[in-house]
Amino acid sequence: MIRLITATALLALAAPAFAQTAPAAGTAADGSAPVQRIRNVQLKAGEPCPKGAADEIVVCGTLEEPYRIPKTLRETKPSAATQSWVNRAATIDEVGRVAGGLPDTCSSVGTGGQTGCNQRLIREYTAEKLEERRKATTVP
Template identity: 45%
Template sequence: MISSLLFAALMASPAPAQVRGPQDEPPKRVRSILLYGDEQCPKTEDPDEIVVCANAGESPYRIPKRFRNQPKEDAGSNAWTNRVEAVEQFNRAGLPNSCSPVGTGGQTGCTRAAIRQWYQERLDAKAKAARAATP
């Protein structure tokens, strides 16, 4: 029983440090370099130096391709007038002159919209005829 406790205590204790020779020392300098485009990794001149190179893409000032030209679809990217018109159109349903199938006054708006469209088309035709008649 005592021998098993002694064995467990020895296994839990840290191992003694190893003595390193001069060839086992870590390098004195480590350089980390990001490469862009077709750049080449520089060679080391000092044996106590390590150069670590990583390819970082096309340019340090360019947005990566996966993030370019993404359309924004959040509320902040819409114009304020478009948001107001959408809210008004939604709230207009069912009111008189709204031309919606919901509510009792929705049918009157469809007739008014058709009359407005007809009148605008008539004005456009008259303006076109007047331009054609003018030499």
């Protein structure tokens, strides 16, 4: 009895989905003719989007900086070759301290490793805020 009620309820919930109609795949939104071509156009600022033919959809996008490498492909993190020797030495020193479980390293290894977790969080927060301030004051 409970199964019959559950099955009836599930069928009643799915009924509105069967009543909806959608255009066939590859047809225009108004259902007039199938779409033969989809064209993607990148425009400079201020240019109008071109009109498509009857069997064509035109997708327009604007270029923010047309003569630069796209932001997704730019290298955001500095590589070892672009860092100073002081930064590289500090990184090597920190890696060695964490691996050895020395105090103030926020490492799970060693007796004094846990004392550096708060200091690390403060250093990361300060560096993040300095970077945000630098980006805010830098003119693109």
